[in-house]
Amino acid sequence: MFRWIRAAALAAAVAAFVPAAFASFACAASLGDDGLHKEDWFSVTFRDVAEDIEAARAEGKRLVLVFEQRGCIYCAKMHEQLLSDPEVADFIKAHFKVVQYNMFGDEEVTDLDGEVLTEKTAARKWGYVFTPTLVFMPDDVPESVSAGKAAVATMPGAFGKWTFLNMFRWVYEKGYEGDEHFQKYHARIIQELRESGRLQGE
Template sequence: MIRRVFLVLAAFATLTFQAWSAEVGEDGLHKQDWFALTFRDVAEDIETAREEGKRLVMIFEQRGCIYCAQMHEKLLADPEVADFIKSRFKVVQYNMFGDEEVTDLDGEVLTEKTAARKWGYVFTPTLMFLPEEAPEGMTAAEAAVATMPGAFGKWTFLNMFKWVDEKGYEGEEHFQKYHARIINELRAAGRLESE
């Protein structure tokens, strides 16, 4: 009887884990069904996002990245985080060591891995937030309005998306000050469990 109960609990735990964990693709990267599949032409992706009333964010990941897995299984599995991002951003995933073709804003055709090198990205996950319109004569990295290298807690992660959505990069309030203000507001409202 104890063994049967254990097997039922183990099966339930497995199903529960599968229900909230992100799918892993053949490339070894975790996938969200709401990530956009594009031809990775950065200017075109910026324009498509703008037409949809969204902003483009590119996420660099790599196979076996524990921080990428945490981002998918904790942050992007959180409805508050995922719903905000899905409603305001078009997300395109890049494999830091991938061979898929990428067209930079300056017109140069690269692979995902040569784009990562050209743009100076060495950590995964790295999120690159692009402007509302594609500028001419710049690389994607030069045009980025913000970059988030590495994995962070829920509020740092979500607040970066909110800061970009509110165009905080155009104002005087640096992201760190914005983030501290939001954290204080969450504490005052009794909503902050942990950062």
């Protein structure tokens, strides 16, 4: 009798766990034909930077471009450890429109100055050599300037959760227009997290 009860309890636990596990996998980034990780909330556009800035603004958001490449272990880390974190993903989804670029891709890109490029020639023109590189665009479309020069901030590489998330928060709050440099802003937020008990040791 007790064996039957234990078996029934185990079966119930497994039944409860399996859907949750599959739901977790369902939310994970998928790998595209180009070898890049894909979040289902990334925006698929024609990569006209001016149009994308306007589209983001119409949604009450900011535009961020993310350069990645096939086989990039740091890109994988960004997706698996950072963008899979609900606190990080929810903030970005609420405030930013994210458009993915392939560092060595051939898809057409229209720069803010009107020049038609490919993803790989855009990366060269704008001076990006690391993946991932996140490029934060202004909330208004500037005139006669390339996207590389118009960017209000760039973040090359995959960092820890709070550096990553705080950069998005700093840009959203337009910290680049004020006197508090990002590093000062980040240090202040880390101290506040420590004092609140949410962070230990970072």
